[in-house]
Amino acid sequence: MVDASNYSAAEQLRDGRAVEIRAQRPTDLEGLRNALRRMSEETIVRRFFAPRRSFTPQEVASFIDIDFSRHVALVADLLLEGRPQIVGAGRYIVSSPETAEVAFAIDDDFQHRGLGTLLIKHLVLIARARGLRQFVAEMLPENTAMLGLMRKSGLELTTHRDHGVLRAHAQLRRAVPHL
Numbered sequence: 001m002v003d004a005s006n007y008s009a010a011e012q013l014r015d016g017r018a019v020e021i022r023a024q025r026p027t028d029l030e031g032l033r034n035a036l037r038r039m040s041e042e043t044i045v046r047r048f049f050a051p052r053r054s055f056t057p058q059e060v061a062s063f064i065d066i067d068f069s070r071h072v073a074l075v076a077d078l079l080l081e082g083r084p085q086i087v088g089a090g091r092y093i094v095s096s097p098e099t100a101e102v103a104f105a106i107d108d109d110f111q112h113r114g115l116g117t118l119l120i121k122h123l124v125l126i127a128r129a130r131g132l133r134q135f136v137a138e139m140l141p142e143n144t145a146m147l148g149l150m151r152k153s154g155l156e157l158t159t160h161r162d163h164g165v166l167r168a169h170a171q172l173r174r175a176v177p178h179l
């Protein structure tokens, strides 16, 4: 089994800049907080379905205490002003034996540059190695960027609307030829 707690992959943004996709660490709390502070209200609402700016200690713990078994979290680290900075994060949480819910948030300044695509690529690699069969992503129906990300992943996708939320089911068994 992959030890995802040490996961690290060297990748490139579309503009050629180097980015590290790596396992989130307990010491990333400040980096994640800073990333959250920089995000627009629209990005926050799309990620959390509400204009959240503060979180309960229990919620913070659930973001930070990653077991890398049921809950796998990756971050994208970019060198900015000479030091690595978290500019995006993606996670999955196993919700039933073969299914995991995925969620992503990318800094506004770095959206649509390929970070979401890189994060889902590596989450898929880990999930497949763990024998998972399906990712489920919940999004606001107007969130065309998230739907585009899921479509672009190359995974076989079905979508349905449920109480004002769009739910996309992505099959992990299929090949992802263009990744």
Ligand SMILES: CC(C)(COP(=O)(O)OP(=O)(O)OC[C@H]1O[C@@H](n2cnc3c(N)ncnc32)[C@H](O)[C@@H]1OP(=O)(O)O)[C@@H](O)C(=O)NCCC(=O)NCCS
Pocket (backbone or CB within 6 Å): 042, 043, 044, 046, 047, 102, 103, 104, 105, 106, 107, 110, 111, 112, 113, 114, 115, 116, 117, 118, 138, 139, 143, 144, 145, 146, 147, 148, 149, 150, 152
């Ligand atoms: C949705 C999100 C995670 C996508 O990540 P990203 O790094 O911006 O996506 P990528 O650059 O990898 O783009 C992948 C595809 O997504 C779609 N997409 C991304 N940004 C888009 C935008 N601004 N408008 C329309 N489509 C967009 C496109 O289909 C794109 O493919 P293309 O580059 O060939 O056009 C990111 O925009 C984000 O953090 N949004 C706010 C939070 C959120 O919506 N989370 C999802 C719910 S959990």
